[in-house]
Amino acid sequence: MASSVPRELSPRAQEIVAAARELLEEEGADALSMRRLADRLGIRAPSIYKHLPDKRALENAIVSDLFEEVAAAFEAAAAGDDPLAGITDTYRRFAREHPHLFRLMTERPLDRDRLTPGAEERAAAPIVRAAGDPDTARAVWAFAHGMTVLELNGRFPPGADLDAAWRRGLDAFRR
Amino acid sequence: MASSVPRELSPRAQEIVAAARELLEEEGADALSMRRLADRLGIRAPSIYKHLPDKRALENAIVSDLFEEVAAAFEAAAAGDDPLAGITDTYRRFAREHPHLFRLMTERPLDRDRLTPGAEERAAAPIVRAAGDPDTARAVWAFAHGMTVLELNGRFPPGADLDAAWRRGLDAFRR
DNA sequence: GTCTATATCAAGATAGAC
DNA sequence: GTCTATCTTGATATAGAC
Numbered sequence: 001m002a003s004s005v006p007r008e009l010s011p012r013a014q015e016i017v018a019a020a021r022e023l024l025e026e027e028g029a030d031a032l033s034m035r036r037l038a039d040r041l042g043i044r045a046p047s048i049y050k051h052l053p054d055k056r057a058l059e060n061a062i063v064s065d066l067f068e069e070v071a072a073a074f075e076a077a078a079a080g081d082d083p084l085a086g087i088t089d090t091y092r093r094f095a096r097e098h099p100h101l102f103r104l105m106t107e108r109p110l111d112r113d114r115l116t117p118g119a120e121e122r123a124a125a126p127i128v129r130a131a132g133d134p135d136t137a138r139a140v141w142a143f144a145h146g147m148t149v150l151e152l153n154g155r156f157p158p159g160a161d162l163d164a165a166w167r168r169g170l171d172a173f174r175r
Numbered sequence: 176m177a178s179s180v181p182r183e184l185s186p187r188a189q190e191i192v193a194a195a196r197e198l199l200e201e202e203g204a205d206a207l208s209m210r211r212l213a214d215r216l217g218i219r220a221p222s223i224y225k226h227l228p229d230k231r232a233l234e235n236a237i238v239s240d241l242f243e244e245v246a247a248a249f250e251a252a253a254a255g256d257d258p259l260a261g262i263t264d265t266y267r268r269f270a271r272e273h274p275h276l277f278r279l280m281t282e283r284p285l286d287r288d289r290l291t292p293g294a295e296e297r298a299a300a301p302i303v304r305a306a307g308d309p310d311t312a313r314a315v316w317a318f319a320h321g322m323t324v325l326e327l328n329g330r331f332p333p334g335a336d337l338d339a340a341w342r343r344g345l346d347a348f349r350r
Numbered sequence: 351g352t353c354t355a356t357a358t359c360a361a362g363a364t365a366g367a368c
Numbered sequence: 369g370t371c372t373a374t375c376t377t378g379a380t381a382t383a384g385a386c
Contacts, residue, residue: 012351033379046381047352055380107282109329138335139318139344146321147314154284160313169314172347187369209362221364222370230362 009061013051016041017061021101024062028100059104060114066105067119070094074126083130085170088144092166095148102152106145136173143169184236188226191216192236196276199237203275207234234279235289241280242294245269249301258305260345263319267341270323277327281320311348318344 009017019040024032034055038045052058073094077086095102110120124137131137147166150156156165184192194215199207209230213220227233248269252261270277285295299312306312322341325331331340 135339135343138340142321142325143318145325146317150317150320164310165313168310175350
């Protein structure tokens with residue numbers, strides 16, 4: 001039977017993925033078209049298809065890389081003196097510094113069959129460990145995710161003290 | 176000086192907005208094009224522009240209506256015996272029953288200048304009242320929003336007990 | 351590994367006639 | 369209030385030559 005695990009990418013394909021990530025990071029999802037990407041690489045759009053099957057593969061490669069990086073960042077944060085605050089701070093900071101990458105990772109269902117196996121679980125593990133149990137971990141994750149996307153989407157009122165709301169939430173889950 | 180408050184919509188414009196909402200609700204944001212909308216109305220796409228200036232006005236009209244409806248639903252839920260659970264249940268149920276409307280309302284910055292004035296505040300008020308203070312209200316909203324979008328986007332593991340996570344979160348904020 | 355040429359499709363919006 | 373005709377722009381993707 002056929003395996004759904006993604007094949008290794010050729011060196012050239014990795015260069016293309018890196019360029020795609022830069023383009024996405026700088027200009028957002030709408031700017032990430034095969035034409036714009038080709039421009040950045042100094043080639044023509046059809047040439048990309050010799051290295052990657054389609055646009056989805058490109059996005060999945062970026063997301064797989066991001067999961068690995070986020071997992072490593074969570075593990076580092078969890079080693080500090082306040083694992084829960086460390087991880088949620090990392091979550092918030094990542095989204096503020098790389099909003100377009102964050103959106104790519106979170107705003108739609110994952111193409112789980114085509115991502116690097118295990119990356120999602122590895123990113124989730126430190127949260128479960130810091131929260132103590134899976135239900136609390138999911139609730140904390142939801143809280144952090146909600147704070148983050150509502151901030152990113154400019155949904156809180158202009159004067160809102162977001163740091164206070166973050167503290168309030170983390171306090172609630174620590175008891 | 177010019178007012179940025181949206182003008183009243185003509186009866187014909189309201190019919191068009193209603194059709195747009197149905198189309199969005201049934202088939203999602205990608206399906207909401209001026210052409211598809213015109214098809215549904217039995218007219219040609221350019222005719223829509225005689226009634227509404229552009230697509231953005233169409234979306235803003237839908238969002239304004241939704242805020243009014245959500246506000247009313249929150250007020251009704253807050254009148255029950257458990258205001259906090261009532262409101263968050265209403266939030267979750269709305270998103271599950273009308274995912275495309277929910278996404279239109281929440282996935283991008285609001286065009287506040289072009290929405291019906293006061294609608295956003297009216298929807299927020301019951302949460303603040305139920306939570307007790309603005310910081311807690313924002314934290315609870317973030318939790319509910321996070322649970323809702325993560326569920327909508329299929330981000331929790333298949334076997335996850337989401338009702339337990341919801342209970343865990345609400346419990347935390349009630350202490 | 352990259353090219354040109356092309357297929358296919360769709361989007362938002364405007365001009366001006368009726 | 370609706371029409372036809374059109375503009376302008378853009379997307380993903382394929383075939384086949386070099």
